[in-house]
Amino acid sequence: MVDRELLDCLRHSRHDWMNTIQILKGNIALGHIDRVDQIMDDAIRKSEHESRLSSLNVPSTAMFLLTFNWHSHWFYLDIEVSAKxxxxxxxxxxxxxxxxxxxQELDKSVKxxxxNQLLVTIHAYEEPYLEIDFQGELEQTERIENWLALFSNSGKCYLEDIVWNEKELLFVALNNK
Incomplete structure (x- = not known):
C-alpha cells in the first residue's frame, strides 16, 4: 500500500516547483533576466539548505521545517543550515x-x-544550536513572553542571547548537557 503522507509531500513539492517554473517563465517573457537570475539563485540556495537539513539525522525536525509553509500560517518560515x-x-x-x-505561539501572536518572517538557522558544528530570528509585528506579546520564560532554562533545552524589540525577536536555542 502506498504511503499517503509521502504522496502528499511529493504533491506539495511538485506544486512548489511548478510555481517557481511559472514565475521564471513569466519573467523571461517580460524580459526581466536579472529577476530570473535572482529567482534561480534563491531556488538553488533554498534547495542546498534543505539538502543539508535532510542530512543532519533529525527527521522530525526536518519534516516539520520542510513542510511548514505548506500549511496556512501568519508568517513565512525560511531555513538555513551552516554545515552538512x-x-x-x-x-x-x-x-x-x-x-x-x-x-504555534508565534502564529497566535503575530499581526x-x-x-512576518521567521528564519531558523541551524549551526551544525561541534556544539550544534538553533538561531531563531523573527522579523515582523506581534499583537499578543504576553504569549511570547510566557513562552520565553518557560524555555529560558528548563528541561533539555534552554534559550539565551534573547534580543527583543518592536520588530524583531532573536534568540539561540541550546541543549542542556
Whole structure:
C-alpha cells in the first residue's frame, strides 16, 4: 500500500516547483533576466539548505521545517543550515520541541496580514544550536513572553542571547548537557 503522507509531500513539492517554473517563465517573457537570475539563485540556495537539513539525522525536525509553509500560517518560515553531514540526532527532541511550540505561539501572536518572517538557522558544528530570528509585528506579546520564560532554562533545552524589540525577536536555542 502506498504511503499517503509521502504522496502528499511529493504533491506539495511538485506544486512548489511548478510555481517557481511559472514565475521564471513569466519573467523571461517580460524580459526581466536579472529577476530570473535572482529567482534561480534563491531556488538553488533554498534547495542546498534543505539538502543539508535532510542530512543532519533529525527527521522530525526536518519534516516539520520542510513542510511548514505548506500549511496556512501568519508568517513565512525560511531555513538555513551552516554545515552538512553532521549527526545531530541527540538534538532532535530539543529542536523539535522548541520549534513546534514556538511556531504555534508565534502564529497566535503575530499581526495577521503583515510581512512576518521567521528564519531558523541551524549551526551544525561541534556544539550544534538553533538561531531563531523573527522579523515582523506581534499583537499578543504576553504569549511570547510566557513562552520565553518557560524555555529560558528548563528541561533539555534552554534559550539565551534573547534580543527583543518592536520588530524583531532573536534568540539561540541550546541543549542542556
Amino acid at each position: 553531514n553532521v549527526d545531530c540526532q541527540s538534538y532532535e527532541h530539543c529542536w523539535y520541541e522548541i520549534l513546534s511550540s514556538f511556531t 495577521p496580514g503583515k510581512e
